[in-house]
Amino acid sequence: MGADSHGEGNKAYRIYNINNRVRFIMEIISMFVKKITIMKRIRFILMTALVLIITGTYAQTGKSAEIKIKADFHCANGQATIEKGLVKEEGVISAIADLETKVVTIKYDAKKQNKEKLVAAIEKLGYSTEFTKDDTKIKKACSHDQPKKE
16 A cells, blocks of 8 residues: 555656646746737837838828929930939939930929929939920030030
8 A cells, every 4th residue: 555655646746747847838838929929019019100100201291293204315324313413302202214215203292392393403404304495505414415626
């Protein structure tokens, strides 16, 4: 009887010990899952805040608009001059000049810019546009267009 009761007690101790280990492992897993959940929540909150900040920035600047203007440029240098020059203008969000079609696509803040100002900006950079008046004097930006001096 003594051996059986000792064996029973040892068996009960092992089960108790295994239960404690399982509980311990489950607590660790639970803490790990909670940390992951917290990290996901933090990431979600940060991403939401970022989106709100970005959209808030555009909302404050006003209504954005887009215009396509055909300009008289013929090389990659002219393309770069127009793109870089236009984005320096107040209210211009982006400018993409297509070398093949000669069309400049401009995204801008409609409260700060308009077609006339954008055409004037392109002319100031040294290029005529489809809206340039015949009597407008333009100092050509590209040396290809300059008459050769003799």
